[in-house]
Amino acid sequence: MPETFRALRALWFKLDPEYSQRITLAVLGALGKTHPFDQYLAEYFRGKLPLCPARVMGIDFPNPVGLAAGLDKNARAVDGLGALGFGFLELGTVTPLPQTGNPKKRLFRFINEEALINRMGFNNAGLNEFLKNLSGHRSHVRIGISIGKNSDVPVEEAIRDYRTCLRAVYTVTDYVAVDISSPNTTGLFELQAEPLFSRILQQLKDEQAQLAQQHGLYTPIAIKLSPDLNREEIQRIANTLMAFELDGVIATNTTRLRPGVIAGTRLASEDGGLSGRPLLKPSTEIVRQLYQHLRGSLPIIGCGGIFDPEDAWSKLCAGASLVQLYTGFAYHGPALVRRIVEDLAGRAADSGTGELAAILAAVHARISTPNPH
Numbered sequence: 001m002p003e004t005f006r007a008l009r010a011l012w013f014k015l016d017p018e019y020s021q022r023i024t025l026a027v028l029g030a031l032g033k034t035h036p037f038d039q040y041l042a043e044y045f046r047g048k049l050p051l052c053p054a055r056v057m058g059i060d061f062p063n064p065v066g067l068a069a070g071l072d073k074n075a076r077a078v079d080g081l082g083a084l085g086f087g088f089l090e091l092g093t094v095t096p097l098p099q100t101g102n103p104k105k106r107l108f109r110f111i112n113e114e115a116l117i118n119r120m121g122f123n124n125a126g127l128n129e130f131l132k133n134l135s136g137h138r139s140h141v142r143i144g145i146s147i148g149k150n151s152d153v154p155v156e157e158a159i160r161d162y163r164t165c166l167r168a169v170y171t172v173t174d175y176v177a178v179d180i181s182s183p184n185t186t187g188l189f190e191l192q193a194e195p196l197f198s199r200i201l202q203q204l205k206d207e208q209a210q211l212a213q214q215h216g217l218y219t220p221i222a223i224k225l226s227p228d229l230n231r232e233e234i235q236r237i238a239n240t241l242m243a244f245e246l247d248g249v250i251a252t253n254t255t256r257l258r259p260g261v262i263a264g265t266r267l268a269s270e271d272g273g274l275s276g277r278p279l280l281k282p283s284t285e286i287v288r289q290l291y292q293h294l295r296g297s298l299p300i301i302g303c304g305g306i307f308d309p310e311d312a313w314s315k316l317c318a319g320a321s322l323v324q325l326y327t328g329f330a331y332h333g334p335a336l337v338r339r340i341v342e343d344l345a346g347r348a349a350d351s352g353t354g355e356l357a358a359i360l361a362a363v364h365a366r367i368s369t370p371n372p373h
Helices: 004-011 017-032 035-048 078-080 128-136 155-169 186-191 196-215 231-243 279-292 310-318 327-332 335-351 356-365
Strands: 055-056 057-061 065-067 088-094 107-110 115-118 142-147 175-179 221-225 250-251 273-276 298-304 322-325
Touching: 004 017, 017 035, 017 078, 017 107, 078 088, 078 115, 088 128, 088 175, 088 250, 115 279, 115 327, 128 155, 142 155, 155 186, 155 196, 155 273, 175 310, 186 196, 196 221, 196 231, 231 279, 250 279, 273 279, 273 327, 279 298, 279 310, 298 310, 310 322, 310 356, 322 327, 322 335, 327 335
Parallel strands: 065 088, 065 322, 088 142, 142 175, 175 221, 221 250, 250 298, 298 322
Antiparallel strands: 055 057, 107 115, 115 273
16 A cells, blocks of 8 residues: 555544545545646556456457546546546436435444444435536546436335436436435435336337437446345346346445344444445355346446455456456555556466456356356
8 A cells, every 4th residue: 555545534534524524535636637636646556457358248458447437427527537547437426406415424334343323314406517527527537427317206116216317318428327225315226126127228228228218328227236136036026137138237235234244333323325345245145146136247346345456356256357446545545546457457367368258258157157046
């Protein structure tokens, strides 16, 4: 870990987590828009990255390491984040109208466990401000936009908000992520259950088809799932995703469970979604189970608990084609992106094929099918 980042992290960890996150984004946003600071940002933190391309959902990514949704909710630091080496940025989650989210305090650190608990509640500035901010970015980084529903909209009417967001962002993003699994919006988890799940997929695909015809552009849609699903739910969801021909699936969101968190600690009882190291194994197991059912019919973006190159590799070996960072990035900074990309590029070079996709195809082919009993 670079000494500069180590010193900054020590300062950040003395501040309220949400406040320090807001400062970080403001600084990255300002530096990313100011020359020569944008150049310095890229050269100091990222350096020259090896090529490690990945083609997923019909999109050519410079590398398979992305930023998960939840950090830059309002597209205010795209250029700064884009300079840090990510192969793609997932922005948002954005809702049609602005909302303040849940009452503060709502973001908590487990420093010893390298974890976070959040109950932010889709706090964001709304579509209009989001699109205004995004229109000013200069970076060529690949962009995904995570969309959600406003908290005062009944879950039975959620599709109205998702369709509104899909129409608004369709032509300005490389893919759309549909968050139906955040544990911090009342009722959202229900969208993964039938009949709501099939209904929302059908209407999203109908809207996508209309927009593709209208704009002459096909923008992929990926669904973001919870790690708190059982095997039967995963099988049902996988079958439904294939039936409606979704373009991708993101596994996973944060968890309401507390894996690896010591009972009785001050923060263990805090309500909200847990992310970080304790989520690595359960989220990777969800990736594995999804892949066993999907068998490559649609790609998986693996997210949850990635703190080093081996963690990222475990996600890919379980069936993912791309990975995303959030809490690991908060704890270890931009150097983590470079370490993972260099590791994956090295694996590709050592394989003799020079292509990560070829390695993953061989690894994924060895994943066993689930036992029907």
